[in-house]
Amino acid sequence: MEFMGFLRENGEVGVRNYVAVIPTVGCVNEAVEAIAGRVPGLKPLLHHQGCCMIPSDIEVVERTLIGLGSNPNVAAAIIIGLGCESVSIDRVADGIAREGKPVEALILQEAGGFSKVVAKGVEAARRCLEYAERFRRQAFDLSHLMIGIKCGSSDATSGIVSNPAVGLVADKIIDAGGTVIFGEVTEIIGAEHILVKRAESQAVANQIIKAVDDLENRIRSLGIDVRGSNPTPGNIRGGLSTLEEKSLGAVVKIGRRPINGVLDYGERPRGKGLYMMISPGREMEFLTGPVAGGAQLLIFTTGKGAPQGYPIAPVIKVCGNPDTVKRLSEHIDVDVSGVISGNETLEEAAEKIFEKLIKVASGEKTRAEILGYDKTMNIYVRGMIL
Amino acid sequence: MKRAITLSEKDNVAVALEEILEGEDVEVTIGGEKIILKALNNIPFGHKISLRRIRRGEKIIKYGEPIGEAVTDIEQGEHVHVHNIKSIFV
Numbered sequence: 001m002e003f004m005g006f007l008r009e010n011g012e013v014g015v016r017n018y019v020a021v022i023p024t025v026g027c028v029n030e031a032v033e034a035i036a037g038r039v040p041g042l043k044p045l046l047h048h049q050g051c052c053m054i055p056s057d058i059e060v061v062e063r064t065l066i067g068l069g070s071n072p073n074v075a076a077a078i079i080i081g082l083g084c085e086s087v088s089i090d091r092v093a094d095g096i097a098r099e100g101k102p103v104e105a106l107i108l109q110e111a112g113g114f115s116k117v118v119a120k121g122v123e124a125a126r127r128c129l130e131y132a133e134r135f136r137r138q139a140f141d142l143s144h145l146m147i148g149i150k151c152g153s154s155d156a157t158s159g160i161v162s163n164p165a166v167g168l169v170a171d172k173i174i175d176a177g178g179t180v181i182f183g184e185v186t187e188i189i190g191a192e193h194i195l196v197k198r199a200e201s202q203a204v205a206n207q208i209i210k211a212v213d214d215l216e217n218r219i220r221s222l223g224i225d226v227r228g229s230n231p232t233p234g235n236i237r238g239g240l241s242t243l244e245e246k247s248l249g250a251v252v253k254i255g256r257r258p259i260n261g262v263l264d265y266g267e268r269p270r271g272k273g274l275y276m277m278i279s280p281g282r283e284m285e286f287l288t289g290p291v292a293g294g295a296q297l298l299i300f301t302t303g304k305g306a307p308q309g310y311p312i313a314p315v316i317k318v319c320g321n322p323d324t325v326k327r328l329s330e331h332i333d334v335d336v337s338g339v340i341s342g343n344e345t346l347e348e349a350a351e352k353i354f355e356k357l358i359k360v361a362s363g364e365k366t367r368a369e370i371l372g373y374d375k376t377m378n379i380y381v382r383g384m385i386l
Numbered sequence: 387m388k389r390a391i392t393l394s395e396k397d398n399v400a401v402a403l404e405e406i407l408e409g410e411d412v413e414v415t416i417g418g419e420k421i422i423l424k425a426l427n428n429i430p431f432g433h434k435i436s437l438r439r440i441r442r443g444e445k446i447i448k449y450g451e452p453i454g455e456a457v458t459d460i461e462q463g464e465h466v467h468v469h470n471i472k473s474i475f476v
Contacts, residue, residue: 241467242474
């Protein structure tokens, strides 16, 4: 099995061929939007972080921006800074350049304001787009793929249809030598004992326990008891009896292979296989994590119909709810509701998802890409805003 | 005939794929084999039905993993939920 991708100079393979425009700080989003508005074909990565944050969060933002600019789907990147922000535009630009990519960095305060930085950005964009033109799709095996997996706007069908089917796809990608990243640590609380049993080593097991404990302690310090308040009354009405049942329904989407490592948010895996990334459940922050880690594609299961894509990586929506696939068909890429109606097995559903994955990796557009529902993103912040 | 799904061949419960009423026959595929149960209670969509007799204290297995333990004896075909199982870890 092969897909058609773009070979980058560092040997990685993209499934899209984008020029990204990346603000170091939310203060220059207008300039980034204006550049992207004037030159068709650019991908702005508008976020709201980059300054007035605790040092460890600034480090996360820098690592994440470097990761996004280095993602194999990005051919070249333009970084726009303000000039006084905490994030270092030099570190971000150098980090991306180290991956062998053309990077242009512009600073609004040095350029002489909005109009001038936008004019320079437009020129830089033309150079970057010209560079991106050289790439053509070629055939690659699946070991070049890195996939992020997430569920959102879940319902009773998620845990019994779309998540188990995607779990079978995750196994298939890993067996083919590829990489899968999951996260959403909030959803793991209650199922950590199962993930721990699957850790490749004691060190990885300890990291999983620590990631869950750290999050739970932070939540508890705010006076909230996750274990006592889950499953929620809505979950119980839907048939979930215990927290471990709810969490298992979420983690079943990562399949059954050993967990090879725990990554910090936005960190790149050092090998192939299955990785857990410290990340929240909220869509706009979660999706950024695996993409900054190098994932070219995301598989996203939904029950009620989550619409979002991601600016630089296709997001494949998988849904097992027969009502949602009818009413929200413009948002659903793979309909696996046949498992509910008795027309298909989980294995057949997994095969459909896998086929769609190969097509999308080779250039077929997802529903979110067709709708242009793919602009919102953000970066996970753990400390306070100062 | 109503239908329920199992998510691992180790499971001792299945999940209703449609609303099941007391007394109805339910078809479940487990480990490639089809079995037929009689529902002892109404089982709403997404809720669990017991595949066999489960003794008090025994683990409830779904996804091939324990999701809780029985707090009473549970008969084959019975609705399995918060009234007869509890979490092991909370």
